[in-house]
Amino acid sequence: MTVNEWIFVGLFLALAWLLPATPIILAKFLAPKRPNPIKQQVYECGVETTGNTWVQFRAQYYIYALVFLLFDVEIVFLFPWALAYNKLGLFALFEVVVFIVLLVVALLYTWRKRALEWSS
């Protein structure tokens, strides 16, 4: 490898730092600063905050999130496969079936373990 090829890596690194840093620094200098209590509140989708922000969430939230993530990712894999289905043939079908079966096992498990029910 010659040195020249590495220059692009260096450039890329530098740019990667520069691009996000520039607007942040610019905002610091350009933006007007007129704080009031409402502005300094924690941002919660525009709704006014009530009570302490350090509350514990139900464990179900996490399990829900996990299950959601699993099936979300499933779509990411299945979508391209579906688009190229005609060209991929039997092999890919087999692979996808294996994939889905594994997820079904996981779904069955979460269902029987009552992770899908909200109130326990």
Added chain:
Amino acid sequence: MEDISLVTVVFMLPLVGVLPLLFVRSLSEHTMKWLTLTVSLVTFGLSLLLLYNFDTRVAGLQMVQKWDWISSDSFTIRYYVGVDGISIWLVLLTTFIMPISILASFEPIKDRVRLYYIFMLLMEWAMIGVFVAQDLFLFYVFWEVTLIPMYFLIGIWGSEDRIYAAIKFFLYTMAGSLLMLLAILWLGNEAGTFSLPEIFAKLNSGELSFSPSTERWLFLAFAIAFAIKVPMWPLHSWLPDAHVQAPTAGSVILAGVLLKMGTYGFVRFNLPLFPEASETFAPYIALLAVIGIIYGAWVSYGQDNVKKLVAYSSISHLGFVMLGIFALNSSGIQGGILQMVNHGISTGGLFLMVGMLYERRHTKMMNAFGGIWRAMPLFSGLSLVIVLSSMGLPGLNGFVGEFTILLGSAGSQVLSLWFTVAAAVGIILAAVYMLYMFNTVYMGELDKEENKRLPDLNWQELWSLIPIVIMVFAIGLQAGFFFNYMDSSVRDLVQYLGDTITAAAGR
């Protein structure tokens, strides 16, 4: 299926004897004792048959048995057993000592009897294994396996400091033998086989040869393992602990057979495998041997504990054996081998004697006794024979061995005459400490009240001492019969040593 050699039968019989002890739960203690004794007696009987079948004209191995154990593309390991003139007496010594020590355990061993006799038979099995193995792997296996039963014998049935003694015994010997393991592996890698006769053949034909420095390293790796076992001064410090703490039968086996594994190793491995290095190191080893002789005798004299006295005397006696072996001539080596047997018999006897005293008074201190002869004449008479044999009175076995050794070392080409002179001083010292001990314990006035009503020998004790006394006289008066068996093998070995040494000098 080929025939099973007698050697294999003798070797495996004790192991077969272990099986009922392990698996038959209903045996009474009485049955277990007698079963073990019977097994060891039958083993002894068969080993006599071994002697009967032995052809004294053959120098090489006899009654050989060879089975492949591990075979691979680059090496083979065999179950390979046989006896020759060097090992046959040691096998017999083992089978002779075992029934005696089992008989001597009938009374003293009262708890965990089953375990005790299991370990006794395992011990016998492993010791015979060491002496008949002709494959380095097999030899190493049994060399190490002897440690385990002895560890338990000392640790469970020993006296107060038994745990310390047991662990010290184990660690000492194991540390030494692990270096030997590396040397064995190295040798096997070079030779492509682990069976000893094949390695000798390759050495003889020049197919396998070592550079002088390699040879010395290998010699030392083997020598350290054996020297710890012998034990040679200054590696002896495990011995007094182990001997003193072990139960009587344990001491008898330790002194009678286990120590011989070390000296046997020198004859079997160091001399023929590394003849040139043997010659180089002979004066140094002889020096250590002579120091051992004097040191052992000196320390023995200073003891007030009978068992310790006997233990230290072993160091002295084995110094003689080592001196004989490294005289590197026929009478030295033959004397050395005979002296191994003699020491096994007489020191075994001495330890039995100490054990019998201890059973009666529960002390091993010399000053607790005195005038025992009047209370126990039979016991004292037999003891006198053993004591005299141990100090080398002419007509008894000790004399023949020591005399032949001195003859060998005086005529040796590698040792200076001073070694012989110093060793002779050792004999005089032996007379001093042995007679001192005998005088204090047995002679004089029966002045202590507790000693006045000591019972004389019971039948088990009597029968464990009688064979020893018989052998003391037999070897003392008919030494030619014993030498005759080792003659061809030793002559062959010495010839081989001489040839290679001359060849090396000519290069």
Added chain:
Amino acid sequence: MFEVPSLSDLNVGATLPVTLLALGACVLLVVDLFIPRERKSITAWLTAIGIGVSLVFSLLSLSGAVEFGSGELAFSDMYRADRLTDTINVAALITALLGVMVAYDYLERTRLQRGEYYILLMFSAAGAMLMGAANDLVIVFIALELLSIPLYILSGFRRPQEASEESAMKYFLLGAFASGFLIYGIALIYGATGTTNLPEVWDAVAGVVAEDSAAKFLVMIGAGLVLAGLGFKVAAVPFHMWTPDVYQGAPTPVVAYMSVAAKIGGFAALVRVFGMGLSTFVLESGAPAAWQDTIWLVAVLTMLLGNVVAIVQSDLKRLLAYSTIAHAGYILIAVAAAGTAGLEDTAAQAVVIYLIAYAFTNAGAFAVITAMEKDDASNTSLDALRGLASRCPWLAAAMAVFMLSLTGIPLTAGFVGKWFVFKVALQADLVAAAVVGVLTSAVSAYYYLRVVWMMYFEEGEGDAATPPALAWAIGVAAVGTLVLGALPYLLSDMAREITLAFGG
């Protein structure tokens, strides 16, 4: 353009043992949902059957009686079903079977009886098997995760007991860290060679060295990082710190299984990566591979530290944890020997022999501790052994056999392992490592014998409970240790045809 493989290229038959196990675990995961809590013995039995079936297939494949699949390679050259794979499969499956047997009663009496235990154990066994079959660095990584993640969970299985949770957390965090090292190392090797396929790496590395390009530094760093990642799994110094804490905190049956399975997997992968992939990484012609010095130095440190620190331990689980570190050192000597050209196969054989011997012995030793341990995880100190020999003679005898085997006394499996390891070390001229090896063995004799002396020489109240399954596990392990020790050709014949494939 990417070529779409056809279904017959998969060669699933060759992967049958591991595929069956993984499938079995999936099916069992569903079946277990319908088994009521009081009858989890059914799950245990089904697990044992699943492992048993896979074991039968592995043994059939090992004996050559049945040829599964066509050829060695499967899944587009990702998976290699050769002799090494078969032997590692057998070792991992035997360990898993012992693991199930040891666990059943323990889980019952500590009220941890949940089906997931067995299923996780099956998955991690599949991971260990895959590591032995890896023909590609990517598989090494995936298999490592498949092996490790179930183990993280199993370590914390005694929730909410704090020690167990702490153990799981520690293991997980450090394990994840090590996985990071591994994947980064793999990336660097890929960067230097342009492939993750091990035989191709083997080819490419030779080219990289011949060209003398800067890429050889990438290989060097990559190899170092892979060593760190796998060294963590097998608990080699300096990546050993987690071991005592994790082993002490985790439920004992889990330790019985994972102390062996993680080593089987880790060393199988080390042999694959270093023996098969990087053995051409020779900087001067005629010299051994560049990583040899590093590995034997690591081995020496591991043996020294493991054995010396074990001396002062008073807790049995901790003592054995340090002893497992020491044993990793012994096996590493054999791995280092694979760096000498021409010795790769012999070294791999020595590793396998040692691993199988170790599997029986170590699983057995932890099984004995399981028998001693009370329901509140107490009674595992060395003092608790006092007088065990008079209360439970057979259990004590088994423990004595395990201790002697770990010491390396002949007629036990441990000796056979050490014999082959030191033999190959001397062949590779690693004399210093071998000498340290034998000397530390002598040191180890002290603490192993201390266990024996506590049981036999001391008086005390030592007691243990051995329900049938556990008794069988201990019995099988003890008999295995003795039989392999007395008939070493069983091991050597099994291992002797192990050859690592070279070249693309």
